[in-house]
Amino acid sequence: QVQLVESGGGLVQPGGSLRLSCAASGFTFSSYRMRWYRQAPGKERELVAGISSAGGNTNYADSVKGRFTISRDNTKNTVYLQMNSLKPEDTAVYYCNLWRAVYGDYWGQGTQVTVSS
Numbered sequence: 001q002v003q004l005v006e007s008g009g010g011l012v013q014p015g016g017s018l019r020l021s022c023a024a025s026g027f028t029f030s031s032y033r034m035r036w037y038r039q040a041p042g043k044e045r046e047l048v049a050g051i052s053s054a055g056g057n058t059n060y061a062d063s064v065k066g067r068f069t070i071s072r073d074n075t076k077n078t079v080y081l082q083m084n085s086l087k088p089e090d091t092a093v094y095y096c097n098l099w100r101a102v103y104g105d106y107w108g109q110g111t112q113v114t115v116s117s
Contacts, residue, residue: 002026002106004096009111012086016115020081022096022108030054030074032100036081038092038113045095049081064090086115 008020020036033052039045049060049070058070069082079096093110100106 002098004098004106004108006094006096006108006111009094009113011114011116013117014087014115016086017082017084018086018113020083020094020111020113022079022081024077024079024096024098027098027100029077032098034070034072034079035097035099036070036079037095037097038090039095039110040089040092043092048094051079083113086113088115091115 003025005023006020008018010018012018031053033050035050036048037045038048047061048064049058049068051058051070051072055072060068067083067085070080072079081094083090091114093112095110096108098106
């Protein structure tokens with residue numbers, strides 16, 4: 001079965017950096033676009049970044065452009081989110097996402113990112 005396991009979250013000061021990882025299994029990872037979403041308290045879940053199956057095409061939310069970078073290693077079945085210049089408003093639970101036709105969305109358990117001094 002599909003499994004997505006996020007890691008790398010934590011507490012960081014404003015201006016700091018974190019790298020999130022999402023280890024995937026149970027499907028042909030290299031065939032699918034992958035995405036990162038986040039959900040802050042009291043807010044709806046929002047798309048942060050996406051990356052094509054081979055990694056050549058990426059997209060970002062306007063709020064993170066120039067600060068976050070999504071990447072993937074298809075030999076390790078892992079997708080990453082490098083987050084630099086973090087702001088308090090980046091505080092949220094970050095989720096790895098796979099969408100497959102017919103089956104729909106799959107989500108990891110999420111990893112908490114807190115940006116605070």
